[in-house]
Amino acid sequence: MSWLDRFLAGLLWLLGVVFVAGIVHLVAIFTLPGLEANDAFGRLSKLAKPASLTLLPSPRPGAQNMPFEDPALAQGVCLFDLSQRALRLHGDVDADRLLTLSFRTPAGQVFYSMTDRGAQHGKIDVLLLSPEQLETLEAEADDEDEPPQELRLLSPTRQGIIFISALASLPSERAEAEERIKAISCEAEEAPQE
Amino acid sequence: MATFFKFLLVGAIGSVLGLALTFVTIQRGTGFSAVKAGPWVAYPKIGAGDVDPYARAMLAHSGEMALGASEGLSFVARRDSTGAALDPDCDYTLTGQPPKARYWTLTLLSPAGFLVANAAQRHGFTSSQILRGSDGGFEIALSRHARPGNWLPIGEDGKFILVLRLYDTELSAATVALDATNLPRLVKGACR
CATH class of the missing domain: 1.20.5 (Single alpha-helices involved in coiled-coils or other helix-helix interfaces)
Structure with missing residues (x-):
C-alpha cells in the first residue's frame, strides 16, 4: 500500500x-x-393541586421551587388537565401593578403569555380549551351573534401549567403582590347546561 | 476480523465523542438563537414558543421557566464587559441608564440558577429600589463587602452570574436590535 x-x-x-x-x-x-424523568408538570404536581390556584412559597437560598426564579416576584401556579373539562382563569387586576400570565406545556414551554395590560376593563377572563372543546363551543354558539366576552385559548397539550406572577417592587409589597395573585381564580369550567 | 474491530472502535469512539459534545453544549448554555449584547446573553425566541432543539434540551435539563414573550425578556451575564469570567474575589460595578421596560429586576444567582446565601439577605434589586443619579442613570456595586449606595452582596459560596429581567418591555424577539449601549455595563474593580 x-x-x-x-x-x-x-x-x-x-x-x-x-x-x-x-x-x-x-x-x-x-x-x-x-x-428528563421529572418534567416541570411532575415537579409542580407535588406542590399544587390540578385546577386550583396555589401560591408558591417565596424563594430563599436552599429552598427554591425551580432554578432561575426571580425573588422579586410572587408566583402562583395552576395545573390544568383538559381531558374532562375546560379551564377558566378569571379575576380582577390592578392596572398599575405588573401581573403576568404564562401558559405552558408540561415541559414548561410557553405557548401563550400576557400581562395585566391585556385585561379588558380591569378583568382577566381566559377560557383554556382543547381542540375538541373549542369545536363543541363554537358549534353551540352558532346562532348567537354576540362575540364571546372571554379570551378563548387553544392548548396544544392536554395537560399543562399556568404561571401567574406579580411583582413586589419593594420587599414590603410582597404580601400585597400575593393578594393580587389570589385575586385570580382558576377552576374547571362547568359543563354547559342542556 | 481486524476490520470488524475497527468498525467497533469507530462506533465506540464516535458515541463517546457525540455524548461529550452534547454534554458540553448543554452545560455551556449556548444555543443557535442566542442574542448577545455586551456581557448579556438572551434567548428571545424561547418565550415566543419558537424553540430550537438545543434550547429545548437546555431548558429541560435546567428546569428553568423562561419568560413568555409578552411577559418580558431576560438576560444573563456570565462574563464582564471585557469578556472575562466573573470572579467572586473581585468587586464589580454595573452602570447604565435604566433599560427600556415598564419594570426591571437584577438578580445575583449561582451559575446553576440558585440564590446565593449572604448575611444581608439581599439577592437583587428591582427598578423601584435602585438609587439613581441626577442624570437618571444608576450604579450598582457588587462586592463581598458592604458598599454605600446600591450594594449587591456576592456572597461566600463562589461563582455567580447576573440575571437582568425586563418586564413588559418593548424589546422583543422581532425588534431585538440589541445594542450593547442599551444595557448596563459590568466593569471589574479591585480584586483580593
Whole structure:
C-alpha cells in the first residue's frame, strides 16, 4: 500500500468516527427533553393541586421551587388537565401593578403569555380549551351573534401549567403582590347546561 | 476480523465523542438563537414558543421557566464587559441608564440558577429600589463587602452570574436590535 492509500483509508475511518459522533449527538439532543424523568408538570404536581390556584412559597437560598426564579416576584401556579373539562382563569387586576400570565406545556414551554395590560376593563377572563372543546363551543354558539366576552385559548397539550406572577417592587409589597395573585381564580369550567 | 474491530472502535469512539459534545453544549448554555449584547446573553425566541432543539434540551435539563414573550425578556451575564469570567474575589460595578421596560429586576444567582446565601439577605434589586443619579442613570456595586449606595452582596459560596429581567418591555424577539449601549455595563474593580 502506498502512503496515499494509507492516508485515504485513515481518513475514511476518521470520517466514520465523525459521522457516528454527529448522529449520536443529534439523537441525544432530540431525546434528552423526553428522558428528563421529572418534567416541570411532575415537579409542580407535588406542590399544587390540578385546577386550583396555589401560591408558591417565596424563594430563599436552599429552598427554591425551580432554578432561575426571580425573588422579586410572587408566583402562583395552576395545573390544568383538559381531558374532562375546560379551564377558566378569571379575576380582577390592578392596572398599575405588573401581573403576568404564562401558559405552558408540561415541559414548561410557553405557548401563550400576557400581562395585566391585556385585561379588558380591569378583568382577566381566559377560557383554556382543547381542540375538541373549542369545536363543541363554537358549534353551540352558532346562532348567537354576540362575540364571546372571554379570551378563548387553544392548548396544544392536554395537560399543562399556568404561571401567574406579580411583582413586589419593594420587599414590603410582597404580601400585597400575593393578594393580587389570589385575586385570580382558576377552576374547571362547568359543563354547559342542556 | 481486524476490520470488524475497527468498525467497533469507530462506533465506540464516535458515541463517546457525540455524548461529550452534547454534554458540553448543554452545560455551556449556548444555543443557535442566542442574542448577545455586551456581557448579556438572551434567548428571545424561547418565550415566543419558537424553540430550537438545543434550547429545548437546555431548558429541560435546567428546569428553568423562561419568560413568555409578552411577559418580558431576560438576560444573563456570565462574563464582564471585557469578556472575562466573573470572579467572586473581585468587586464589580454595573452602570447604565435604566433599560427600556415598564419594570426591571437584577438578580445575583449561582451559575446553576440558585440564590446565593449572604448575611444581608439581599439577592437583587428591582427598578423601584435602585438609587439613581441626577442624570437618571444608576450604579450598582457588587462586592463581598458592604458598599454605600446600591450594594449587591456576592456572597461566600463562589461563582455567580447576573440575571437582568425586563418586564413588559418593548424589546422583543422581532425588534431585538440589541445594542450593547442599551444595557448596563459590568466593569471589574479591585480584586483580593
